[in-house]
């Protein structure tokens with residue numbers, strides 16, 4: 001029988017891609033989003049009849065009232081995102097704790113089979129080990145966004161203990177792709193490169209990140225769903241190819257044959273970690289496909305900007 005899936009934040013970058021792929025695979029998908037950073041453009045195509053969209057704030061609504069369908073699985077992806085936005089609005093970020101409680105209460109009251117949670121690499125803070133390992137790297141951050149993700153993880157584990165609700169926690173490292181807002185580094189650099197405008201880097205640009213193309217993120221998370229893996233477990237979802245922000249800017253300029261100048265401005269006072277690199281041993285055990293190269297991902301992304 002067709003499975004019903006609820007996605008919060010399903011009009012966002014990752015949530016929208018996930019919604020579209022689940023609809024394509026034949027699931028019935030209920031999408032809840034308040035459209036703060038999401039957009040109707042990211043929803044599945046109207047020609048498909050196996051989805052519905054509900055515009056609501058998950059931090060402030062009665063889910064049992066608005067969703068009557070039986071729900072098999074939930075992906076909780078709604079969150080206030082973006083380094084600058086989250087640093088500017090710490091109170092708003094902390095309100096996401098209410099949404100986590102709401103979705104968990106709903107899931108346990110409706111006997112959902114498993115709930116997936118979008119946590120973040122930010123939870124590791126300034127990493128004391130490279131690569132960052134799910135079990136052994138301390139969770140060091142003191143920033144509200146990361147604290148909320150940490151509290152969220154604790155909530156998911158607690159609901160398993162007290163209400164036997166199955167979960168999987170995804171710690172997402174940078175995921176990028178078409179339709180992502182230009183608050184994110186790759187979209188921002190591509191947009192400026194295409195217009196030959198200055199590409200601005202915060203600080204010395206020697207900070208590193210790893211970048212996973214959004215289709216790879218979706219294929220990994222859906223194999224975890226469909227192969228029944230990582231039940232009641234935490235898993236890093238990311239690419240392990242590390243690149244400095246300086247190299248990223250140069251690469252984007254070269255690929256797009258841009259005349260942009262690369263300029264540096266003062267480093268962010270907080271939130272811009274020096275290094276990020278996930279240990280991906282866990283996902284590699286179940287996901288054997290090659291990831292998109294950064295070059296290919298940049299070209300694909302640039303076609304939508």
Ligand SMILES: NC(=O)c1ccc[n+]([C@@H]2O[C@H](COP(=O)([O-])OP(=O)(O)OC[C@H]3O[C@@H](n4cnc5c(N)ncnc54)[C@H](O)[C@@H]3O)[C@@H](O)[C@H]2O)c1
Pocket residue numbers: 008009010011012013014015032033034035036037038039056057058059076077078079080081099118119120121122171172173174175176
């Ligand atoms: N993209 C990344 O690299 C990355 C890295 C780490 C973690 N994450 C996490 O993955 C999830 C998806 O991120 P994304 O990059 O797709 O960002 P996004 O901003 O594109 O998606 C978040 C979506 O949630 C919606 N939303 C926010 N608050 C809401 C609320 N209270 N009620 C209903 N909808 C709400 C937004 O409108 C948006 O559509 C987030 O939880 C984010 O913290 C993403």
